[in-house]
Amino acid sequence: MHIIENGNVAAALGVKLAGAQVIAAYPITPQTPLTEKLSELIEAGEMQAQYVPVESEHSALAACIAASSTGARAFTATSANGLLYMHEQIHWAAGARLPLVMCVVNRAVGAPWCIWNDHQDSISQRDTGWIQMYACDHQQIIDGVLKAFSLAEATSIPVMVCYDGYLLSHTYMPFVVPEEEKVARFLKPFKPAYALDPDNPANLNTVTLPDIRMDVTGEMAHGYMEIRYLLQEDLRAALTIAQQTEDAFKEIFGRGGNALVEPYRCDDAEYIVVGLGSLTYQLRDVVEILRGEGLKLGVLGVRLYRPFPDQALTEALQHARGVIVIEKALSYGYEGALCSDIKAALYEHIQDRSRAPFVKGMIAGIGGRDIRTPDLTATLRAAIAGTPEEGPDWIGIKL
Amino acid sequence: MPAKTTILTLPKEEFVHPGNRACTGCGLSIAYRIGLKALGPDTILVVPPSCLTVLQGLFPVASTKLPCLNVTFASTAAAATGVLEALKAQNKEHIKVVGWAGDGGTSDIGIQALSGAAERGDDFIFLCYDNEGYMNTGVQRSGTTPQWALTANTPIKGKRQQKKDVPAIMAAHGIDYVATASAAYPLDLYDKIGKAISIQGTKYIHIHTPCPPGWGFEPRYSIKVGRLAVETGYFDLYEVDHGAFRLTGASEKLLEKRQLVPVRDYLKTQSRFKILTEEQIAEIQARVDAKWSTYYQGA
Numbered sequence: 001m002h003i004i005e006n007g008n009v010a011a012a013l014g015v016k017l018a019g020a021q022v023i024a025a026y027p028i029t030p031q032t033p034l035t036e037k038l039s040e041l042i043e044a045g046e047m048q049a050q051y052v053p054v055e056s057e058h059s060a061l062a063a064c065i066a067a068s069s070t071g072a073r074a075f076t077a078t079s080a081n082g083l084l085y086m087h088e089q090i091h092w093a094a095g096a097r098l099p100l101v102m103c104v105v106n107r108a109v110g111a112p113w114c115i116w117n118d119h120q121d122s123i124s125q126r127d128t129g130w131i132q133m134y135a136c137d138h139q140q141i142i143d144g145v146l147k148a149f150s151l152a153e154a155t156s157i158p159v160m161v162c163y164d165g166y167l168l169s170h171t172y173m174p175f176v177v178p179e180e181e182k183v184a185r186f187l188k189p190f191k192p193a194y195a196l197d198p199d200n201p202a203n204l205n206t207v208t209l210p211d212i213r214m215d216v217t218g219e220m221a222h223g224y225m226e227i228r229y230l231l232q233e234d235l236r237a238a239l240t241i242a243q244q245t246e247d248a249f250k251e252i253f254g255r256g257g258n259a260l261v262e263p264y265r266c267d268d269a270e271y272i273v274v275g276l277g278s279l280t281y282q283l284r285d286v287v288e289i290l291r292g293e294g295l296k297l298g299v300l301g302v303r304l305y306r307p308f309p310d311q312a313l314t315e316a317l318q319h320a321r322g323v324i325v326i327e328k329a330l331s332y333g334y335e336g337a338l339c340s341d342i343k344a345a346l347y348e349h350i351q352d353r354s355r356a357p358f359v360k361g362m363i364a365g366i367g368g369r370d371i372r373t374p375d376l377t378a379t380l381r382a383a384i385a386g387t388p389e390e391g392p393d394w395i396g397i398k399l
Numbered sequence: 400m401p402a403k404t405t406i407l408t409l410p411k412e413e414f415v416h417p418g419n420r421a422c423t424g425c426g427l428s429i430a431y432r433i434g435l436k437a438l439g440p441d442t443i444l445v446v447p448p449s450c451l452t453v454l455q456g457l458f459p460v461a462s463t464k465l466p467c468l469n470v471t472f473a474s475t476a477a478a479a480t481g482v483l484e485a486l487k488a489q490n491k492e493h494i495k496v497v498g499w500a501g502d503g504g505t506s507d508i509g510i511q512a513l514s515g516a517a518e519r520g521d522d523f524i525f526l527c528y529d530n531e532g533y534m535n536t537g538v539q540r541s542g543t544t545p546q547w548a549l550t551a552n553t554p555i556k557g558k559r560q561q562k563k564d565v566p567a568i569m570a571a572h573g574i575d576y577v578a579t580a581s582a583a584y585p586l587d588l589y590d591k592i593g594k595a596i597s598i599q600g601t602k603y604i605h606i607h608t609p610c611p612p613g614w615g616f617e618p619r620y621s622i623k624v625g626r627l628a629v630e631t632g633y634f635d636l637y638e639v640d641h642g643a644f645r646l647t648g649a650s651e652k653l654l655e656k657r658q659l660v661p662v663r664d665y666l667k668t669q670s671r672f673k674i675l676t677e678e679q680i681a682e683i684q685a686r687v688d689a690k691w692s693t694y695y696q697g698a
Contacts, residue, residue, distance in 0.1 A: 021488035022481065050484035055515030059477030062470060062512065066445065066481025069468050072488045074481070088471055196443050196466040196482065198494060203461035205469040207452060213459060221459035 001177050007168035010138040010175055011077065011103045011161070012037035014145030016047045017183045018101070020075040021190075024052040024063035028082040029115045030165040031105040035077055057082040061089035061102075068098040069204060071195030073149065075100070079165060080107035083121045087128075090158075094129030094231060096205055099152035099190070100159075101145065106277065106328075107165040108367040116368020117165040119276060123305075123329035123337050125160070129231050131238055132305040134276045135163040136262070138175040140303075143249065143256060146178060150187050151245045155238045157231070164278045166368070182252050235307045242304055260309035262301040263316055265291070269298030271384050272317055272357075273324045274342060276302050279364070279371060283326070286376045295384055302338065310345035317342070318350055320357045324383050326376075326395070328365045335361045364395040371395065404589050410436050419462035421454045424618025426582035426608035426625060427528050428454060431499070433585040434526060434606075435465060437592035442495045443468065443482050447475045447509060449501035450535045451528070473508045475500045476516035479523045495596060496523035503533050505605075506542035506565045517572040517601040524595045524602045527565060528582075530610035538613045547679055548614075548671040557674055569603040570639045576602040578638035578647075582609060583625025587636060587648040594638075607634045615670025627665040629653075632687045635694075646694060653691075654698050662687050 005013075011034050015023070023042075025035040041047040050067075054060045057078050064074040078086065083104055093100050104122045108114040122132060133148060135141045141163050148159040163169065178186075194202060208224045215221045222230075239260065246259035264284050266272055273283055280301030290297045300316050302309070317323050323346075327336030334340065339361035350356045360383055365371045379395050402408075414435035421428035427450055435442070444467040446452060452469060456462045470478040479498040486494050500509055505527035513525060532550050533539040540550040542563035549557050570577045576598045580588035588606060595602035609625045611618040628634040629649045636650040646654050653659060662684045666672040675683075 022484045024477075024481065024484075050488050052480055052484055053519070054477055054480070055511060055518070056477075058471075058473055059480075059512045059515060062474030062477035063481035063484065065474075066468055066470065066478035067485035067488075068481075070443070070482045070485035070489075072485035074485070089474065092471055195485075196468060198441050198443065198466055201464060201466040203455060203463060203467045203469070206455060206458045206461060208458040213457065215459040 002174050003177055004172050004174045005138070006033065006170055006172050007138050007141050007163055008034035008105065008170070009037055010142040011145055011163070012041065013177055014142040015075050016041055017178055017180065018146055018149045018187060019073060020049055021072040022050045022052070022064065022067035022074045023076065024054050024060040024067070024074070025076050026054050026057045026060050026078070026082060028057070028079045030107060030169045031077045031079045031082070031103070033169070034103060034105065057085045058089060061086045061093060064100050065089060065093050065096060065098055068100050068192070069096065069196055071190070071192050073190040075102070077103035077105065079105045080109050080121045083125060084109060087125065090125055090128045090130060093158045095227070097156040097231070098158055099149070099156055101148045101152055102158070102160050103145070104160050104162045105165045105169045106162055114367040117167055118328035118366050118368065119162070120329040122160060122162045126306055126337060129157070129235065130306065131155070131157055131159040131235070131242070133159060133161050134301075134303060134305060135161060135168065136278050136281045136301055138168065138173040139255070141168065142175060142178065143253070146183060146187055147245050147249055151238065151242055153190055154241050154245065155234055156193060157234060157238060162277065167278045176255070178253060186249060186252050239304070239307050239309055258303060260304045260312040261316055262303050264299045264301070266298035266300055266316055268296055269320055270296040271322045271324065272298045272300050272320045273326060273380060274300045274302060274317070274338070275326045276305060276328070276338065279326065279328065282371065282373065283376065285373055286380060289377050290380060293381075295381070297380065297384070305338070308341055308345070311349065313342060313345050314349040317346065317357060322384065323357045323359045324362060324380060325359065326362045326364050328363075330363055336363060362393045362395055369396055401590075401593070404586050404593070406586070409433075409586070409589065412436065414440070414464045416462040416464065419454050420456060421450070422612055422618070424611040424621040425450070425454070426530065426610060426621050427451060429585055429621070430528055430582040430588060430606050430608055433589050434592055435463070437589045438465075438495060438497055438596070440465070441493060442497055445470055445475055445479045445482060445496070445498045447472050447500050447504040448535070449504050450530065451499060451501065453535060472504055474512055475504055475509050476512040476525060479525070480516050480519070480521045483521055483523055498523060498525040500525070500527055501535070502527060502529040502531060502543040503541040506563050510568075514572065517569060517574050517603070520574065520600045522599055522601070524592065524604065526604050526606060528606045528608040530608040530613055531562070532610070532613050534610050534613040546683070547675055549674060550671070566603065566605045566639075572601070573642070574601045574603065575599070575641050576638070578603070579605045579607065579634070579636055581607040581625050581629055581634065581636060583622045583629070584636065584648055591638065594640075613671070616668050620668065624665070624668050627660065627668060630660040631662045631665040632659040632691050633662050633665050654694055657695065659687065659691060
């Protein structure tokens with residue numbers, strides 16, 4: 001069934017279809033319509049779940065961590081400073097290996113206060129051990145929530161479904177609502193590896209030593225380092241599981257297909273522009289305009305940012321002459337994090353570095369600054385014509 | 400009113416293994432052992448970093464026989480809510496949920512989550528063991544450290560501010576059961592936990608917990624020091640049951656006798672109070688007397 005709704009409602013309907021059992025959330029713009037919709041669905045009796053209107057984002061994730069540890073499918077959503085306020089709990093959820101799903105409705109972080117879209121909030125959580133997915137439209141949001149629960153539960157690693165504040169959260173677009181019967185085939189009931197249970201007591205997340213230690217039966221148990229090593233190994237393996245999840249989804253629903261990167265006219269492209277989220281769909285227009293001028297441009301959307309699809313990116317980019325990375329966030333003091341990650345992947349995987357494409361970083365849309373298609377077109381035209389300079393260019397800066 | 404538990408009627412089943420990592424004479428180890436007997440086997444515990452984390456042992460060994468979720472410092476009450484909601488979602492509401500935190504994890508970093516849960520009336524018991532400082536990290540001041548106590552970060556002049564009255568703050572939330580208890584009166588604690596179990600909504604019990612290394616007394620005096628705190632009227636045993644305040648146990652008896660032990664006798668047992676001047680002791684005594692005169696008037 002096609003409906004026309006906004007991105008937050010798409011996310012809420014995805015959470016309902018996924019059968020989340022515990023939802024804890026604290027209001028922050030532009031996430032609010034998502035959690036309002038969930039509370040409405042629950043109060044109206046259309047969704048069977050416990051909704052906890054907590055007093056902070058830190059508590060929202062605390063409640064979800066505890067609910068997941070007790071065997072329930074748990075969900076939360078936030079934006080910007082709410083996400084930053086959760087930071088301690090974000091690390092905790094990954095370390096505790098809990099299959100939570102959180103929507104991050106991307107927004108600029110303070111100071112100064114700014115409610116508009118960029119990606120600094122979720123990019124700043126890059127190193128927490130969560131899986132990060134970026135949606136480009138409403139279909140990817142609603143489908144992404146279902147895939148996120150499947151992937152989280154298959155890997156015991158929490159997943160963020162990131163989508164652009166306002167640009168997606170508050171705009172209306174047609175999308176297909178997944179059929180319940182198909183969802184039941186795609187997403188099996190949650191069966192946790194362990195849930196808190198008085199009949200089978202365990203003490204979770206106790207103080208763990210730097211070295212391995214014997215348990216009461218004489219077996220050696222992991223030290224902290226082994227536990228963290230396994231998180232890293234399982235995150236790397238999640239690249240494969242994410243694509244398998246995508247394939248399983250496509251087989252049942254007949255759409256999707258690219259879990260890691262989403263190329264558009266990249267096959268013969270001499271220059272490829274890379275980005276995250278809805279910007280990469282806007283860039284498709286730029287590709288068409290510049291191809292009309294004879295410039296062979298393609299665009300590559302990074303759908304899964306962590307674990308980082310270094311090989312898939314290398315395969316997509318290695319034959320290009322140049323790569324231009326446009327980001328709505330940066331690692332202050334250097335450049336965009338995605339740009340650095342792509343450079344590292346190409347350096348790692350391309351043997352003959354004289355044949356490696358140049359990589360040029362650009363910053364755009366910080367704090368919701370309009371990213372105008374004519375500006376993108378002009379900037380990319382110039383970047384292709386000229387030689388790459390050091391440091392990122394800021395598109396549309398007015399100084 | 401149910402009969403008071405005595406040493407003869409206390410259940411024999413233990414939920415804390417012996418040989419745990421608590422310090423000698425630890426007030427918490429008494430309160431925890433008796434408290435878990437009162438809670439019984441169908442219980443899930445939520446514990447933030449604190450001395451209790453140490454008492455519980457190092458992975459993969461645990462001294463508690465109940466399921467326990469260790470959580471971040473600020474999140475005890477919110478996590479208890481999460482456990483509770485997950486149990487509801489799975490029709491396992493017969494399982495009791497209990498947050499067990501220290502005074503820092505309750506009165507300072509944990510108060511936002513606790514206040515939020517109490518305002519929502521989430522159905523769990525929150526127990527604060529108040530050893531009046533950050534003992535696990537080396538005896539720094541907390542919101543409930545009493546005035547003039549020497550701590551690692553008030554090392555010369557003592558804490559200048561008064562003790563934060565957390566049970567009163569919790570009672571102001573309008574929850575149906577708030578009580579104070581002392582590790583030195585474990586059977587009184589046992590009965591208060593039993594009462595809390597029988598009441599719906601958020602329940603709060605504040606346990607005064609003598610700490611030999613933190614307060615500066617010999618481990619063998621833990622019970623004596625805890626009892627002196629009550630007998631001097633310095634720390635009172637009471638409950639606020641559906642809004643009705645009532646002194647209980649040893650404090651209730653003091654109300655009848657109308658003869659408090661001088662507060663000096665309590666203060667002199669601990670090296671943390673060694674810098675107190677006669678004027679400061681007199682001030683503390685005057686505050687205790689004023690508090691008790693309101694009790695006498697209400698009796």
